[in-house]
Amino acid sequence: MGLSEPAVYRAPVAAGRGARGLARAWRAGRAGARRRLTGPWAVDAAFALGLFMVFWAVSWRPVHDQPVRLLLVQAALVAPLAARRRAPEVAFGCVAAAAFAQWAMDVRTPADAALLVALYTVAAYRDRRLTLAAFLVLEAGIALATVRWSLHERGIATFVSLSGMAVAAAVIGTSMRGRRQQMAFLEDRAVRLERERDQQAQLAVAGERARIAREMHDIVTHNLSVMVALADGAAFAQQRSPERAAVAMRQVSVTGRQAITDMRRFLGVLRADEPDALRHPMPGISQLNALAEQVRAAGLPTRLDVSGEAAAVPAAAQLTVYRLVQEALTNTLKHAPAGARAEVRVDCAGDAVRITVADDGAGTVPPEPGPDRAAGHGLPGMRERAAAYAGRLTAGPLPGGGWQVAALLDLTAPEETP
Template sequence: MTEAAGRVRWTETVPRLTTHADVASARTARRATAVGRWCSRVPPMVWDALLPTLLLVNVVTTRAPRDMPVAMALTAALALPLVWRHRAPLTVFCAVAAAAFVQWLLDVPLPADIALLVALYTAAAHSGRRGTLLAGAVVEAGVLMACLRWAPAGAFPTPFVAVTAMVVAAAVLGVNVRTTRAYLAAVQERAARREREQEQRARLAVAEERTRITREMHDIVTHNLSVMVALTDAAVYTQHRSPDRTTAAMLQVSETGRQALTDMRRALGVLRTDEPDAERHPLPGIAHLEALADQMCAAGLATRLDVEGGHGHIPATAQLTVYRLVQEALTNALKHTPTGTRAQVRILCSAGTVTVDVTDNGPCPPTPAATRSGHGIAGMRERAATYGGTLRAGLLPGGGWGVRTRLVLGGGGAESA
């Protein structure tokens, strides 16, 4: 019973120890973060002035009064330029090297010679390979001169190798800092460039989506309004002679209006998150061309539809393009030709292409200015270009108007129709 109780007490104390350790680690991390933030707020010149201050304090506390003036002047000449080492690294290095040469001439060894290593590190971190090699050679020459004069007798190799190792370490450290800084700058530039490219792609996508929606709305509104106007004119014309035909025409107007609203909701549904999928899909395709032909016939444009080849393998977006091309071509024929005009639609589907051919036998315009033009044909050209097609629209040799293009399902280059 006692052993079990001891086990229970031991297992209960383990989470407490773990919790205390986590708390201590969190406190240490917070303190380190606070210290790092405080250090980052201190100006760089304050940190650069720390070493000269320590060297001057060392001279004051260790030198005899009779040696104080010379030692203080040389230490100041060696250390004080380090305060500006980040602003002018090569100039500071030259100043420190000149002060060290004067020190060697006066035969006054000082701890402030460490300023040469700091100046060398700074020069290597802010200059190129040639500047680093030149600065390293100057410092190494100074090391040789200093060891020849101040090294104990018979002990020249040891201090020379040790100080040379420190010179190499300072130069290598500076080069690594420069390389790391250049790498980080390149990474930041690459990230900024990618961000700009993403913004540009997003803007292009927005522009393309606006163009797509504008094109869809143009096709929907133009076609359905043209059909509704034609049906309304027919209803007005037959309201006294044939009430049944008038009623049928008005019902067709109502159906066309509802279809237009559905198509508009489908085209604009991508802009709303609360639009049900049932109103956006399916998109009209080749299978809906028969209903489109019937609609045009009801509006007064006798339309014949011939579809050759299976279209089950054709993507939905390509079928939508075919549908819109035929719809726009028939709408133009309905608007620009008199009553009694006949139109023919031929769709040829193959494994890699879809050929669209829409013709009518409407009379040729009396003047070139009366040819069919506007945003409709431009929109059809844009739709055809999406699938590598070159659209041809114009007068036919035997009279009438024709629109022809060939869509490349494989996405190849533009193919002439």
């Protein structure tokens, strides 16, 4: 019984799925049949049938001596119109052949107007070359019909009037083709614009995500690196100098609170429904002194030199300068050997800002540009920040030992969102 129960409960599910599949197939079949009934073929067939009935009603006379032949001629002239939009040139050829047979049998009928409908269709759905060929064929037929069925004095007027009808059919069809092509062009353009708009929106979202990730990386990585360095120093000094260990742990607390403050400020800026968050200024060049003090407290002697008119630098560019210096000092704090010293220079020279962050490496051999240092997560973000101001950033070992990061920001270039 235990083994048979799953089969008992599984069968209705499979049956239900099969029933749903059959229902979907039946609905799809009905939809396809509906499309076939209302498609171009069905519409054109109904149009041809209606046209045949009109011509037959106009042509029928009780005393007509050739009703069967007239019926066949009219059917041959009108029937090809059922395929006029699916194969315009074939439909025109069949109508023209039927018209020639009608002329040869000397049967007169107003169903000859099917030639005008066929010519219009060729002009509306095919190129000018085929339209011209169909027009010339129709003109030849008009000339033959005029010679046989018109009186001499009325022949020219008949030829001119019928030719005018042919010209009108060709012109109207060509105009409809141009309008349809214009509509297709506009629809295609709308689709392409919508696709481009979606792509731009995706790029904007990706750029915003990259910017948020960059800010989060700079804030979290720097503060965590400082906290780790302070905690290591406190653990090392705990036995020899409890006072210094206590100072280091207090600095860990201060750094952690600063990280929380920076995170709240950054997240507040992202929230559009909190305009008060925009009133809190983001860090800039004036906060570099506090940044240097924080790094010094973590055990990295740092010298800061800021020259030029820092106040004239736009706030967004100042944030870029701060983040570049912060990331460079964080990398130095993580990768430089013990005893290394760092030097930061920021030169605000009119329309450009030059940034240099270097460490001496305490006279050690320059490190290899491995994945942690040369291809880390921070350096690509630094290059993206510099590229937003049409700047360039270089990072690499110094000949005498140590590491240097140099960047040049062009304040005259329009700011871009990388």
